[in-house]
Amino acid sequence: MSTNTPENRGNRKLLIVGLIVILCSINGILLYMNYQKKEKTEEQAEVIRVKNSELENQIKVYEALKADFERQSQELQAMGLENDSLEAKITSITKDLNELKGFRTRSYSLEDQRKFRDRAAAFEKQLLQKDKEIAQLKQDKETLTTENTTLRTTQTRLSDSLTTVKTTNVALTEKVKIASRLEAQGINVMIINQRGKEKDDKDNEYRAKRVDKIRILFNLAKNxxxxxxxxxxYMRLIEPDGAALYNLATGSGMFQIDGEDVYYTAKRDFVFDNTNQQLSFLYDKNAEYKRGEHTIELFADGFMIGKATFVLK
Known part of the structure; x- marks a missing residue:
């Protein structure tokens, strides 16, 4: 009995159509699954690319932060200032930067991204605050420099003025010193012989052998x-040979004139009263006087205030 009946042929066609439908369905499913897998792969690749881009950007941010903090440190050092907190920040940023670079070879999670973004934001705030502080320090230093320059200029001017004043004072002092110099007027030399009699010669000439003592009289001019x-x-009695009579036993000594030590024959203390007062010296050589011209020099306050001569024959 034949099996190739119309009924069997119809069933085979249905079976073939069913198989075709099933194969088409399977192909469709496979195509869909391949499409989904491709999309997932592309999505994963995009996620990795975004993560890598985020990581590199974050590394650049930290490198810039480190450079800026190092700049701040150098600026402070240039002003002669030290800041340990800046050095600590630079150390911390360097540590974070090294950790970020380590994520190039391992997973860089969203949690890691948030952590480093937050830390970078905090560092940026600190950086801006420190820049403001440094700007203020620079302004203060510039102000101080200007003030110091002004003070030095003022000091120089004051020093110059003080020097001028000192010079003027020295000049005035010298002028006053010269103006206040005393003047011996009317110097009169008299001899006293061995009998105690005084002789006054208008020509100031006397016989040497008759001289026992010498009296010098003078008045101080008003000043x-x-x-x-x-x-x-001080009185200096200078003999003809140019030497001043000098005897410690009779009150002689030394005083300074123009910075040099010179001998004086006798001295007398008095109080100047500006009354044209009269002063005198009585000198006893206790020896025979030399023949020739003798000179009397009178000094006070470092100046010669009078001079006279007399002759012993």
Whole structure:
């Protein structure tokens, strides 16, 4: 009995159509699954690319932060200032930067991204605050420099003025000193012989063998500039050979004139009262006087105030 009946042929066609439908369905499913897998792969690749881009950007941010903090440190050092907190920040940023670079070879999670973004934001705030502080320090330093320059200029001017004042004072002091110099007027030399009699020769010429003592009389001219105070007048009796008579036993000594030590024959202390007062010296050589011209020099306050001569024959 034949099996190739119309019924069997119809069933085979249905079976073939069913198989075709099933195969088409399977192909469709496979195509869909391949499409989904491709999309997932592309999505994963995009996620990795985004993560890598985020990582590199974050590394650049930290490198820039490190460079800026190092700049701040150098600026402070240039002003002669030290800041340990800046060095600590640079150390911390360097540590974070090294950790970020390590994510190039391992997973860089969203949690890691948030952590480093937050830390970078905090560092940026600190950086801006420190820049403001440094700007203020620079302004203060510039102000101080300007003030110091002004002070030095003022000091120089004051020093110059003080020097001028000192020079002027020295000049005035010297002028006052010269103006206050005393003047011996009317110097009169008299001899006293061995009998105690005084002789006054208008020509100031006497016989040497008759001289026992010598009296010198003079008046001090009025001087309103000179101070009314105790003073000393020194008398030098210079013999014909140019040497001043000098005897410690009779009150001789040394004093300074123009910075040099010179001998004086006698001295007398007095109080200047600006009354044209008269002073005198009585000198006893206790030896025979030399023949020739003798000179009397009178000094007070470092100046010669009078001079006279007399001759012993």
């Amino acid at each position: 309103d500039v000179a101070a009314k105070e105790p003073k000393t007048v």
